[in-house]
Amino acid sequence: MEEYATHFDKTKDIFLEFCISKRTQEKGDELRKQLRRHTVQIRERLPVSQLRQICGKIVKKRTTNIWNWYMPNLISPLLRWI
Secondary structure, eight states: OOHHHHHHHHHHGGGGGGGOHHHHHHOOOOOOOHHHHHHHHHHHOHHHHHHHHHHHHHHHHHHHHHHHHIIIIIIIIHHOOO
């Protein structure tokens, strides 16, 4: 356990690269709130049929993007083993 703690103390600075400052966190939170407010405003203005079309396009695009990633990265290597 002591060896692990020593190793961690030597390498813990690696994780600082991925930490964000409080100011950056607050800015991100504020932007997230603004996006939510903006999204709610758009939803209130659009008719339900138009919202369904938009949501359908988003789902289709996400599905396509996921498939485009999975095919070369996961499925194709598996097919080589068969």
